[in-house]
Amino acid sequence: MTSAILGDLEARALQQTAGLLEAASQALEDYxxxxxxxxxxxxxxxxxxxxxxxxxxxMVTALEGIAEEVKAIRxxxxxxxxxxxxxxxxxxxxxxxxxxxxxxxxxSLEARILDREYQTLIDASLTAEQAADFSSxxxxxEAALKLxxxxxxxxxxxxxxxxxxxxxxxxxxxxxxxxxxxxxxxxARNFYKEAVAIAPDSKEARTGLEKASSLYLANxxxxxxxxxxxxxxxxxxxxxxxxxxxxxxxxxxxxxAPSQLTEEARIRASLKAQSEEVNVTIKSDKRTYVSIIGVxxxxxxxxxxxxxxxxxxxxxxxxxxxxxxxxxxxxxxxxPNATITVECTxxx
Numbered sequence: 001m002t003s004a005i006l007g008d009l010e011a012r013a014l015q016q017t018a019g020l021l022e023a024a025s026q027a028l029e030d031y032x033x034x035x036x037x038x039x040x041x042x043x044x045x046x047x048x049x050x051x052x053x054x055x056x057x058x059m060v061t062a063l064e065g066i067a068e069e070v071k072a073i074r075x076x077x078x079x080x081x082x083x084x085x086x087x088x089x090x091x092x093x094x095x096x097x098x099x100x101x102x103x104x105x106x107x108s109l110e111a112r113i114l115d116r117e118y119q120t121l122i123d124a125s126l127t128a129e130q131a132a133d134f135s136s137x138x139x140x141x142e143a144a145l146k147l148x149x150x151x152x153x154x155x156x157x158x159x160x161x162x163x164x165x166x167x168x169x170x171x172x173x174x175x176x177x178x179x180x181x182x183x184x185x186x187x188a189r190n191f192y193k194e195a196v197a198i199a200p201d202s203k204e205a206r207t208g209l210e211k212a213s214s215l216y217l218a219n220x221x222x223x224x225x226x227x228x229x230x231x232x233x234x235x236x237x238x239x240x241x242x243x244x245x246x247x248x249x250x251x252x253x254x255x256x257a258p259s260q261l262t263e264e265a266r267i268r269a270s271l272k273a274q275s276e277e278v279n280v281t282i283k284s285d286k287r288t289y290v291s292i293i294g295v296x297x298x299x300x301x302x303x304x305x306x307x308x309x310x311x312x313x314x315x316x317x318x319x320x321x322x323x324x325x326x327x328x329x330x331x332x333x334x335x336p337n338a339t340i341t342v343e344c345t346x347x348x
Contacts, residue, residue, distance in 0.1 A: 017046050024056055036060050059101050066092060070105070082113050118147045125160075134164035165198050169205070172198070176208050183255025185219050188212035221251040226260070229267055236330040238274040238310045245271060274310035274333050281305055281339040288317045288325075288344045319344035 024039030037060045043053035069092055076085035089106045096102055125140035141157045144150075176191035189212040195205035225248035232241035245267055256264075282304040284290050291298040292315050295308065308331045317325040322344035329340050 017043050017050065020046075021050075021052055021056075024053070066096065066099070066102075070101075073105075077109065077112075082109060082116065085109060086113065114147055118144050121147070122153065129160065129163075132167065134160055134167055138164060169195055169199050169202065173202075173204055173208065176205075176212065180208070180212055180215070181255075183219075183253060183257070185212055185216035185253065189216045215253055218251045219253045222248050222253060223260075225251070226263060226267070230263070233267065233270050236310070236312050236332060238271060241267070242271050276333060277307040277309055278331050278333050278336045278338075279305065280308050280331055281337070282315065283339060283341045284317070285343045288319045288322075288342060290342045291316050291318075315340060315342050317342040317344050322347055 020039045020043045024036045027036035027039060037057065040053045040056040040060065043050050073085050073088045076088065086109050089102060089109060093102045093106060121140045121144035125137040128137035128140060138157065138160050141153055141160060145153055172191045172195040176188045176195065179188035179191060189209065192205055192209035192212050195202060196209050199205055225244045229241045229245040229248060232244065282290060284301055286300050286302050289298040289300055290296065292313055296306065310331045310333050312328060312330050315327050315329065323346040325342060325344055327340060327342060
């Protein structure tokens with residue numbers, strides 16, 4: 001009977017303690033600090049080792065003097081303005097650096113803000129995925145995982161990357177093909193290069209890259225030779241210009257811009273106009289040996305009539321006891337019958 005009575009008393013004490021703790025917690029939540037303190041102290045009178053009551057009293061003490069400010073902060077939280085609430089808490093923490101209530105509240109608020117940012121990023125990734133914008137979806141999930149780890153989202157990220165690769169590969173192959181057809185070989189090469197990086201085993205991507213690279217290099221050679229041919233024509237070096245123009249034609253891509261076609265026609269016309277020999281007269285004093293390498297051996301004369309293909313030549317004059325002379329002259333079909341005078345007149 002005694003055991004039964006003691007057990008009943010213990011049960012009533014436990015029930016009373018639980019009721020007091022619940023009342024104390026509610027009073028603390030409502031910032032009724034006096035009532036909360038009384039309830040917690042009553043619990044400790046019944047159970048001096050009660051950890052919840054001991055911790056509750058610590059929180060009551062921590063709230064004394066700042067309760068009104070905490071109420072204002074909680075009101076900001078309730079309105080959803082978490083950043084403003086956190087700013088106020090940080091100000092309060094600076095004034096009360098050892099306050100456990102403020103420390104706990106700040107940790108809780110920071111966790112809520114992080115959770116909200118995390119969920120915002122996840123929601124954005126879902127919206128992007130529905131729109132097939134896998135790149136944006138991936139960026140959002142990666143940003144979310146930097147805030148908080150999630151096995152589920154890591155698995156979803158891997159799936160999104162596979163979807164992105166498949167979608168991006170289709171776009172790159174299509175763009176590369178269109179660029180090839182349009183003669184935009186550098187762009188085509190870049191598209192196919194990215195496609196190979198995404199899918200190294202794709203035969204279409206690798207074949208496209210080889211073709212685009214080959215045509216790109218051929219186009220570079222073509223453009224460089226056309227430019228060089230123009231340069232040598234302007235300098236009067238027509239044989240060299242013709243050689244480079246022929247090389248340009250041998251590497252000419254199938255698709256050529258209208259401006260390049262116009263340039264080809266201009267070069268072809270210039271070279272054709274310079275394809276016949278031109279009359280040139282060399283005059284001297286019959287005392288100077290005059291020569292042109294590959295054309296005229298050293299000889300003395302008054303006048304020598306030559307027929308030369310348009311090009312740049314060097315005529316040299318030598319005479320014993322006199323300074324040698326060297327003259328570079330251009331033979332141009334547009335200016336026939338040119339006369340060059342070569343005489344050594346400066347004594348050594």
